[in-house]
Amino acid sequence: MTDQPWPWPTGAATGIGSLPGTDIAEAQRMVLGELPALPHLPELPARGPGADLIGRTAGLLVELPVELYAARWRIAPRPGRDLRRARDLMERDLDQLAEQAEEYAGVIKIQAGGPFTLAASVELPIGGRMVRDPGAVRDLTGSLAEGLRRHVAEVTRRLPRASVLLQLDEPSLPAVLAGRVPTESGFGTYRAVEPGVAGSLLRTVIEAAGVPTVVHCCAPDVPLEVIRSAGAVGVALDVSLVTDLDPLGEAIDAGLGLLAGAAPTRPPAQGRTPTSAEVADRVRQLWDRLGFPRRRLAEQVVVTPACGLATATGRYARAVLTACRDAGRRLAEE
Template sequence: MTDQVWPWPRGAATGIGSLPGTDVAEAQRVVLGELPDLPHLPELPARGPGADLVGRGAGLLVGLPVELYAARWRIAPRPGRDLRRTRDLMERDLDQLAEQAEEYTGPIKVQVAGPLTLAATLELPIGGRMLRDPGAVRDLTGSLAEGLRGHVEAVARRVPRASVLVQLDEPSLPAVLAGRVPTESGLGAYRAMESEVARTALRTVVEAAGVPAIVHCCAPDVPLELVRDAGAVAVALDLAQVTDLDPLGEAIDAGLGLLAGAAPALPPPAGRAPTSAQVADRVRQLWDRLGFPRARLPEQVVVTPACGLAGATPRYVREVLAACRDAGRRLAEE
């Protein structure tokens, strides 16, 4: 795999997505300042409905309007106020990005909820999750694929000298495959989705994006072979959730990149972020246990926090992003 060209610079670090607060201009300044080699478009869920993971993803759907009902997102008969708010928040984010990243020329990452997590979360107008209806899941997948294609083009127009990467957030993927998504009553669960159906849905969205795609899942039991077969260039994992090294080693050996979640998303009791040396050690130790040559590490691995940082303090955010950035540089210099 030494001749593989990765869509990020050697020794890169990035964030997973969410940050605290409601000031998008400040959030983007922090990301561009602390993660100069691979910044991401930050998400600020504290802004309320439509700024959350599911709301942002649902806002990209084409021909499937959504609305809030009893604090949950569901498919709506027609576009309304909730959808307008969601799309307005995204438009403001992109306009701000055009201003903040006007001179930026490297790769930039945007995040969107993946089709399986949306299917496990969005509700049908008649009740129940979209996951219960295979036809609805297919419609959702096609709608997201079309919307994501347009979103990538919109980002590329705002930062024309940058190259866009897409991160599909799939926290529900293992539960969908294992039949662990609970029904509304909580007394049962939806039937497990066949791996081939899930793979096809992911591949449809990955291919529609038209740019390198990363699948992020911070749950245990991430189906790495499925992620790779769906066409993703990399997987983003919380290293604390990795218990079985063999599947990860096989996926990396087969050419899957790794966004290694190596720093806690929430401050430890002492309140201090880990040092860059500690973060680099964590990544290096995993790599050594997998048995790969050190020279490949800074090429194939991007250093990240374990998950989104929406629950952290602004000070911790800066500290942990700087630690990840400097850890990536340490690994590149070895």
């Protein structure tokens, strides 16, 4: 690593994670071709249970087996076919990555659900989400921490010349902190998790993974201080949802990297793909509003789509990744 304080090359672009379709070989070829500076391990939720964010991450848990019950993931008494399927899909994806990126020597990004999104989604055997039980959340965090440590080691073994950047997907984190996760009946919500507790448990996962980690949250109220206090090197967010500039400005000023979601995940009404100039403008405008010098932009910021691209067409997804890549290059040339 050079003196560069952020673990990605200047002018980089990457994807958030999910892509359309069911062909992992084709998805990985697209990512490696369109995002050469910072490729990511694609996720293809269209393949079904176990390829979704929750099932894929639950497959990484250690000594905490899961199963599908009434289309929801829950803790199981023993490993079964649902868990086997999730693990088989991941194994296939990593084998395919090793085949296609064998000589890759840059940074590769991998994604997994964070502990609080998992706790807000996975159910206890007796019913109710894990987030209702602080002890269960701690057990889940420990299991995920060990699972991600092993997962990072597996990626490193397959791509020995590459370095790993981990992304924790935490779309439910704001709801967990605000006590907005609904109970099964829909008439109540689970008790809020204290920010200090959330930061500490996130830190447990990040430290166990042992690689630079960014936290992705595509909600309007991203808890930047919790993410920064947990030891993340960056935050991934949708720039169109940023309304309060001060917290983001403070986090960036303190050294937090920004994965700026600046390309829409679906085409606008007229169906036109965003150009790289438009994507670069969105990033530049936010940076200028925050009041930071342009010379830092391309180093501290990575250009990304606003969120995952699972619901896009294959053609639109490729066009968005291309626009993000070229936008990153534009910003680096200024």
